[in-house]
Amino acid sequence: MPDLRRKILVALLVISAVILPLWPSFERAGLAMDEGALLVYPELIAKGQVPYRDFETFYGPANSWLLSAAYAVGGPSIFSERTVGLLYRILILAAIFALVQKRSTTLAAGSVLVAGLLLIPAGLPAYAWIGAVVCALWSLWFSVKVESTRRCFCGGVLAGLALLFRPDFGPAMMTAGLPLFLLMPKARRWNYVTGAALGIAPYAWITILAGPQEVLNNLILLPVFQSSAGRHVPIFSAPHSVIALFFMHLAAVGLNAVAGLIGIRRDRADASARLLLGLSLLALGVTHQAAQRLDFGHMLSAALLSLTILPVSIVAFFSHWRTRPARPYQAVFATAFVIILLQIMAPTLASSTFAKLADSVNGDVHYAVFVEHRGRAFPIRSPQVAVGVDAMLNHLETLATPGQRLFVGPADLRRTNYNDTFIYHLMPQLEPATYFLEMNPLSANRPKSRLAADVATADWLILSHYWDDWNEPNDSMKLGPEAPMLVVQSEFQLCGRYEGYDLYRRRTPLAARN
Numbered sequence: 001m002p003d004l005r006r007k008i009l010v011a012l013l014v015i016s017a018v019i020l021p022l023w024p025s026f027e028r029a030g031l032a033m034d035e036g037a038l039l040v041y042p043e044l045i046a047k048g049q050v051p052y053r054d055f056e057t058f059y060g061p062a063n064s065w066l067l068s069a070a071y072a073v074g075g076p077s078i079f080s081e082r083t084v085g086l087l088y089r090i091l092i093l094a095a096i097f098a099l100v101q102k103r104s105t106t107l108a109a110g111s112v113l114v115a116g117l118l119l120i121p122a123g124l125p126a127y128a129w130i131g132a133v134v135c136a137l138w139s140l141w142f143s144v145k146v147e148s149t150r151r152c153f154c155g156g157v158l159a160g161l162a163l164l165f166r167p168d169f170g171p172a173m174m175t176a177g178l179p180l181f182l183l184m185p186k187a188r189r190w191n192y193v194t195g196a197a198l199g200i201a202p203y204a205w206i207t208i209l210a211g212p213q214e215v216l217n218n219l220i221l222l223p224v225f226q227s228s229a230g231r232h233v234p235i236f237s238a239p240h241s242v243i244a245l246f247f248m249h250l251a252a253v254g255l256n257a258v259a260g261l262i263g264i265r266r267d268r269a270d271a272s273a274r275l276l277l278g279l280s281l282l283a284l285g286v287t288h289q290a291a292q293r294l295d296f297g298h299m300l301s302a303a304l305l306s307l308t309i310l311p312v313s314i315v316a317f318f319s320h321w322r323t324r325p326a327r328p329y330q331a332v333f334a335t336a337f338v339i340i341l342l343q344i345m346a347p348t349l350a351s352s353t354f355a356k357l358a359d360s361v362n363g364d365v366h367y368a369v370f371v372e373h374r375g376r377a378f379p380i381r382s383p384q385v386a387v388g389v390d391a392m393l394n395h396l397e398t399l400a401t402p403g404q405r406l407f408v409g410p411a412d413l414r415r416t417n418y419n420d421t422f423i424y425h426l427m428p429q430l431e432p433a434t435y436f437l438e439m440n441p442l443s444a445n446r447p448k449s450r451l452a453a454d455v456a457t458a459d460w461l462i463l464s465h466y467w468d469d470w471n472e473p474n475d476s477m478k479l480g481p482e483a484p485m486l487v488v489q490s491e492f493q494l495c496g497r498y499e500g501y502d503l504y505r506r507r508t509p510l511a512a513r514n
Contacts (some may be wrong), residue, residue, distance in 0.1 A: 011097045014109040016094055018116030019086070021356035029190035029368035029381035032466075033438050035078070035125050036378070036421030036424035040437055042068035043076045043428070051218075053210035056444075058223040061206055062164035063128035076425070078378060085126035088134050089119055090127050095137035096308055099279070102272060105206035106328040107315055110335025115308040117342060118300050121352045127287070129167045129301055137174060143177060146184040146270050149191050149480050155180075156192035160199015167219050172285025179264070179274035182234055222443050224325050230417070230441025230476035231293050237473050238294040242460045244345040246290055252306040253287070253314075253410035256280035259313035274488035277318070279309045283407070296348075307342065311335045373397075373426040388499025392462070393426055395496055396503060400460055406453040410467040411502060413451065413484035415477075416444035417470045420501075423462055433458035445480025462491055 030036070041057060041064045051061050062308035065086060074080035093112050100108035133159045159177055162169045179193060180478030208214045235243060257280040263273025277406040290302040311334035319329050343350045368379030371385035373393045400406075407424045410416065416439035424432050435452035436444040444451050455461070470476060492504040 007101055010105050012390060014112045015090060015093045015097070016128065018089065018112060018119070021116075021120050021353055021359075022086065022089065022124060024356055024359040024367065026079065027367045027379065028123050029379045030078060030422060030466050031125070032420040032422055033418050034127070035081070035422070036425060037438050038067060038081050039378075039425040040170075040421055040432075042071050043425070045433075046072065050206065051144060052206070052214040054435070055432070055434055056218060056440070057438070058218060059128040059256050059332060059447050060167050060219070060445045061163045061202065062161060063126065064130050066131065067126060077376065081126050082124040085124040085130065085278070087094070088126060088130045089124070091121070091134045092130070092137060092304075095134065095141060098141050099137065099275065100309075103312060103333045104233065104315070104328065106335070107311060107331035107368060108311070110311050110331055112307045113335060114342070115304060115340050117339065117349050117353055118304045118307065121349060121357055122297055122300055129200075132162045132165035132169045133304065135159070135165060136169060136176065136282055138175065138319050139173070140275060140282070143192065144275055145430060146188060146271060149188065152184055152188040153195040156195025160196040160201075162438070163200050164202060168288070169286070171334055176278045176282035177396055179260070180271065183271060188493055190359065201421075205321040222440070226446065227440045227443045228292060228473055230478075232474045233293045233295060234473055235291065235294050239296075241346045241348065241397045242294055242296055245303060246294060248284070248300070248341065248345050249287070249303045249306045252310045253280055253284045254305065256283065256309050256313045259316040261457075263316065274310060276309065279305070283309070284337075289494045305410055310338050315340075325391050353503045366370070371426065374428060376426050376428070377419065378422045385499050386503060389423075391497065392498035392501055392503055396427065396460060397507065399495070400430060402429040404430055404459040405457055406430040406460045406462065407433040407455055408462045409434075409436075409439060409464070411465045412462040412468060413455070413488070414445060414479040414482065415467075415470065415479065416451070417439070418467045419477045420462070420464050430460065441476040442478070447481060448480070450474065455484050456491060457489045459506050461488065461502075463502045463504065465500045465502070
């Protein structure tokens with residue numbers, strides 16, 4: 001019991017040390033589409049709309065459902081959303097400590113510190129990916145007790161829930177769970193499979209509501225076979241530090257896998273070795289997140305599952321070579337080695353972490369200007385843009401009638417690479433006029449898309465010029481059909497320009513036409 005108290009105390013201290021630099025992230029500017037969708041989709045669900053049927057999203061429904069429940073308690077706000085994001089990160093850190101602590105408390109603390117270096121730069125958005133990581137890590141923790149009926153069942157449920165957050169976690173979860181699954185007695189395997197089936201069962205319900213074709217389009221056909229060509233960033237077009245981090249991730253996956261295999265070879269019933277192999281397979285299975293779009297954010301998402309476990313593998317190798325248990329100084333050395341290597345490969349990681357730590361102590365740091373409207377707020381990095389958005393929304397407030405339809409998109413609707421989804425959140429009295437609340441290339445602007453028809457149903461348009469200069473080495477540069485732009489030209493008139501945003505009103509109100 002004293003040892004358990006000591007571990008809990010160490011876990012609380014080290015997790016608190018990582019969480020402290022995250023507090024200023026409540027004040028960080030939000031991503032116009034990515035975080036805007038986290039605000040808009042859950043509220044639409046609370047109003048009875050169904051993902052895939054009523055709006056496009058390439059992610060599983062679990063995150064939106066959970067955020068919808070959070071907004072029912074705390075109200076639909078970016079602070080509620082980021083609070084959920086903070087809880088996700090606390091659960092990830094707690095899972096990492098729990099998974100490693102049996103090998104060494106010092107090593108567990110070191111792994112949490114490495115995880116902090118990778119989590120802090122990304123801030124606090126409650127992305128579906130982060131929720132899936134929470135479920136995946138705790139699934140493995142529950143599954144370690146291969147003789148336990150309850151824990152094998154819970155491990156299966158969480159594995160299924162990881163897919164309910166992100167269906168592309170499927171291959172990663174199947175391979176990551178396999179080493180421990182094979183160690184389970186036959187009855188426990190059935191417990192795990194039953195739990196996994198229960199975890200993903202809501203897909204059956206939402207398929208009935210949305211329709212099989214829409215679910216298939218949103219979760220497989222469009223993101224995997226069509227829109228991905230417009231999001232892919234080739235590996236060697238990325239900055240050198242990101243490329244270096246990518247290959248460091250691959251090397252860590254390989255070392256973690258070898259360490260696990262060596263442990264299994266020594267003792268096939270060693271659940272700890274199988275856990276290490278499972279964690280390495282999980283990291284390998286999510287590498288597509290980085291390989292598909294190699295930028296800093298996506299790279300950190302994958303590296304989180306490989307580099308945090310690398311100190312464990314280093315100590316495991318050291319212990320095997322010395323043929324004696326690892327000592328605390330070995331854990332300190334392994335952690336320091338990984339942190340120093342990260343500093344060499346991606347020097348902005350440490351500097352970003354230390355800057356945010358200083359900001360959290362300072363307590364008077366403002367990363368963004370919050371645009372407030374109808375009791376809601378969204379943080380925007382540029383004060384000039386924030387003033388323009390505020391003026392535009394105030395003007396629209398005086399012109400629009402509650403219940404009218406609003407469309408938000410890029411100024412050139414032939415290229416649907418990004419948009420300002422957060423505006424729907426700030427104007428809740430207006431109904432979204434489109435299925436494409438976020439804009440994905442080769443989806444919203446694909447041939448025979450409903451985009452032009454959606455624009456034609458709007459009373460108001462807000463079109464942004466901030467995405468005019470979008471320039472990536474992929475198919476996002478291709479132009480789609482002219483039809484949506486023809487609708488804008490023929491059906492709408494410009495009534496205001498505000499720092500990169502154009503506000504249009506319908507020439508002839510829909511009510512008058514009807």
